[in-house]
Amino acid sequence: MFTFDGRPIPAEEQQSVAAALLAAGIRSWRSTRIGSRPRGVFCGIGVCFDCLVSVNGVPSQRACLVVAQQGDVIEPQDELREGP
Template sequence: MTTSSTPSAREPGAEVQIQFEGHRYAGVRGQTVAGILLGNGVRAWRTTSAGERPRGAFCGIGVCFDCLVTVDGQRDVRACLRRPEGGELVTRQHDLLPGRQGEDADNDC
């Protein structure tokens, strides 16, 4: 079995599942984590460092960092690029900005 280097490429017929916030979500092998979440109605899986605003896919091509998640303990994974093999545990990633712990930040990053 060969897998295309294109993150959006699908391999028809092979279902994969990921776990996110206590739910299992199914997708097709070759879909990205972001594709599986979006395909199942999940629109946000990260919050901003300041203001805790919801974020999900923005550029969809790995240029920005709006879709960062943790996959099986590995931080800073771009959900729009990672194609799961199946069974991965995906968790939200939220970090406070340095020097802002406990502050009420109005600016968004």
């Protein structure tokens, strides 16, 4: 179990953050710098960087590669708020 945007999300052992979010019905967790378009998983293998989240305060982590850990605090990444 971890939290996403303050919401508890169950996760299986060795499950990626992205897989757990999708299983919980959450399909987008980032917005683009231009146009604030919603993004989530696209490639699912760590290539496209569409799935970026903040993990325990560390921004720009690929949710499709990060294994969910008990007690992780995952936050959505809004590039309009975080980037110049």
